[in-house]
Amino acid sequence: MPNLIITGGTRGIGRAVVELFLKEGWNVCTCARKEEALKGLKEELKNPKNLYVKVCDVGDKNSAKAFVEFCKEKLGNFDLLINNASILGERESIENYPEDVWEEVIRINLNGVFYITKYAIPYMKEGGVIINMSSGAGKRSAPYWGAYAVSKFGVEGFSLLLSEELKGKKIKVYALNPGATRTQMRAKAYPREDPLTVKPPEKVAEFILLLLKKLPQVVSVDWEG
Numbered sequence: 209m210p211n212l213i214i215t216g217g218t219r220g221i222g223r224a225v226v227e228l229f230l231k232e233g234w235n236v237c238t239c240a241r242k243e244e245a246l247k248g249l250k251e252e253l254k255n256p257k258n259l260y261v262k263v264c265d266v267g268d269k270n271s272a273k274a275f276v277e278f279c280k281e282k283l284g285n286f287d288l289l290i291n292n293a294s295i296l297g298e299r300e301s302i303e304n305y306p307e308d309v310w311e312e313v314i315r316i317n318l319n320g321v322f323y324i325t326k327y328a329i330p331y332m333k334e335g336g337v338i339i340n341m342s343s344g345a346g347k348r349s350a351p352y353w354g355a356y357a358v359s360k361f362g363v364e365g366f367s368l369l370l371s372e373e374l375k376g377k378k379i380k381v382y383a384l385n386p387g388a389t390r391t392q393m394r395a396k397a398y399p400r401e402d403p404l405t406v407k408p409p410e411k412v413a414e415f416i417l418l419l420l421k422k423l424p425q426v427v428s429v430d431w432e433g
Contacts (some may be wrong), residue, residue, distance in 0.1 A: 211235045211283040216293030218245040220391035224409035237279035239264035266320030276327040285333045291321040291340045297355045310355040317359035334378050340367045342383040371427045386412040387432035
């Protein structure tokens with residue numbers, strides 16, 4: 209069975225990906241920052257034998273490395289890595305943006321992608337795929353999105369350089385902007401929006417599965433659904 213490692217797999221898009229790929233017969237290893245969230249995931253999915261979970265703070269290099277090593281121990285080498293874990297931070301102007309929130313968003317959304325990827329590369333199979341979850345806020349002017357927008361611009365740039373570096377290993381890299389999706393983060397960013405007007409995260413999971421079959425040559429992928 210193919211092997212997937214995905215961060216932030218207990219809710220939103222991450223949760224939908226975990227559930228779909230398990231149904232498709234993949235071995236899946238995922239993480240969250242809280243043990244109770246991981247226990248809840250396993251219980252709700254009826255403790256599948258091909259799901260492995262571990263507490264991890266992706267923005268902490270020691271925690272990130274321990275998670276990747278755990279996944280290697282449980283799965284062997286990886287066919288697919290999805291860097292999904294991220295936080296929104298504040299919708300605020302740069303002038304008024306809280307410094308501690310800025311540092312935390314960059315730590316998780318950008319440093320976390322670096323740490324997990326760095327430690328996972330030696331275990332990626334030839335022909336493997338890395339997907340870094342991006343955002344429309346990281347591709348165009350996004351005033352009042354602060355650190356979140358900056359972190360996603362960083363993810364886009366990181367994906368471009370990584371794609372070139374890993375060509376020799378035949379590993380494809382994508383930055384995926386999933387578009388408007390019905391998640392808790394979206395609800396926080398747009399509190400007045402009717403969640404039923406945007407697509408459910410299951411549609412994004414299905415698109416990722418389709419993406420693996422088509423594997424376009426571009427690095428940055430936008431999908432509005």
